[in-house]
Amino acid sequence: MKKWMAQWLLIPMLLISGIVGIPQAAQAETDPLNLTVDAAIMIDAETGKILYSKNAEQPLAIASMTKMMTEYLLFEAIEEGRITWDQQYSVTDYTYRLSQNRALSNVPLRQDGTYSIRELYEAMAIYSANAATVAIAETIAGTEDNFVTLMNEKAEELGLEGYNFVNSSGLNNEDLMGMHPASTGASDENVMPAKAVATLSFALLRDYPEVLEVASIPRKTFREGTDDATDMPNWNFMLPGLVYEYEGVDGLKTGTTELAGHSFASTATRGDMRLITVVMKAVDAQGVGSYKARFDATRALLDYGFAQFTKQEIVAPGQTIEGAETLAVDKGKEDEVAIAPKEGISMVIKSNEKDLYTPVFTPTEEMLEAEVESGQVVGKVKLEKTEGEDLGYILDKEAGVDVVTTAAVERASWISLVFQGIGAFFTGLWGNVTEFVGGLF
Known part of the structure; x- marks a missing residue:
């Protein structure tokens, strides 16, 4: 009988021990x-x-x-x-x-x-x-x-x-x-x-x-x-x-x-x-x-x-950001403009964690309006850690590097803008027709 009671008493003691041990383990990770x-x-x-x-x-x-x-x-x-x-x-x-x-x-x-x-x-x-x-x-x-x-x-x-x-x-x-x-x-x-x-x-x-x-x-x-x-x-x-x-x-x-x-x-x-x-x-x-x-x-x-x-250098000078090589341009002679970080990005990080950081681009606006100048700031690129804890910066404004245009885009002539408007109108009209027809079936 005593042996049976001892075994049952041992179970909550083990559970309590495990619970108490969890914060200590967590602290060891966060405070090396x-x-x-x-x-x-x-x-x-x-x-x-x-x-x-x-x-x-x-x-x-x-x-x-x-x-x-x-x-x-x-x-x-x-x-x-x-x-x-x-x-x-x-x-x-x-x-x-x-x-x-x-x-x-x-x-x-x-x-x-x-x-x-x-x-x-x-x-x-x-x-x-x-x-x-x-x-x-x-x-x-x-x-x-x-x-x-x-x-x-x-x-x-x-x-x-x-x-x-x-x-x-x-x-x-x-x-x-x-x-x-x-x-x-x-x-x-x-x-x-x-x-x-x-x-x-x-x-x-x-x-x-x-x-x-x-x-x-x-x-x-x-x-x-x-x-x-x-x-x-x-x-x-x-x-x-x-x-x-x-x-x-x-x-x-x-x-x-x-x-x-x-x-x-x-x-x-x-x-x-x-x-x-x-x-x-x-x-x-x-x-x-x-x-x-x-x-x-x-x-x-x-x-x-x-x-x-x-x-460590994460982004080299002149290196473009994958998935953010260009930005759309409205009313320009070209529909898009090439962009890249203004300078390389280096960060003080743990020596073995370079591959855990990836550049992420946040545009100031999704589309630029021509005329666009070369070197125009269009957003920021920051490094984000893909795995594990990142403690960030003491000041958020210190994080990231400006992303700029690497070419200029002239504004389209008025006649070109007229044809662009007509094209956009018929593109939108065709889209509405196909949606209507598609809705019949």
Whole structure:
């Protein structure tokens, strides 16, 4: 009797075991790295193609990775001539008091001092100096509160999602000694999903690649040769010569607060490929957050990216797309025009998956009206994966290549158009007659 009961009890236990095992197997497929992070993402820096993603849509605190938005707005203001690198900033009570807190990442500013935008920028980019960041925000927008408005507007313009900027530095507002932007809460902190952080990193490198000139400096002295000289080691310990050095790393920005944990947006190159990675709230195997944990997670991502993915040409320059060699033309001397992608299409993909991608043409309109010019954009061609999961792009507009006409089609003369109209009329009439006759039988 007991043996019979034991056998029956074993059946539900096996079923439960099987059910519990399914998500673990599924997770092993979708997360080959099993990173101990709250979120992570890796993208190709040239196209924005997503190569790895884990909980990348969940808004999380971003800490000093915030400063990449401040950098973007700074470079934009320099480019537009609204401020200059040599412009002098006069210290305010806010930036003076904040800068004296060395428990935060800061270079001390003199109450009656003036500092160039360039040296404040270097302090922000290398040492993550918070008061220097606020100083830049005040220079650009008058007040940090006004600057926060610019940050959120720029985030929308760049296509970020799930963001909320409340200050320029990434500190929790509680650390700002009651001087936080008036439009924000006393304990607010900047948040974004990993995907949005990657999108911001992508835009910063695309629009202002010179950011790497300073982001890649391992160490520098603030106000060298003066009584205020302050050593500024870069918090990105993966740079050359630092403790977690990794070949090819030259940016971008670390971030650490109690809410954000240990986070990092990195970029690195190997050969002709540049990757961007983001890890958020990294911990070790025991669940403890640390600098090492975030750099270990970043190393695992970069190792995976450079080992498993390569840039491959899927469509050669001048190659036509099967099934989309021509497009119909109305009122032209020819009934159709040849079309082809404007340029070849390459994609960073897993080395053994090239044959799984096929080009798909989407026309702007099904028929063109003459006169048609050579080189006229008539649609886009995108690569679609025929088997398995494709993570897509961080920005849909980055996907695909323009398809253009490769010849011109002149408009037909008025007499030709008359005969075309007559022909179309009788063709339609004949079609209606045959349909009517056919319907009798």
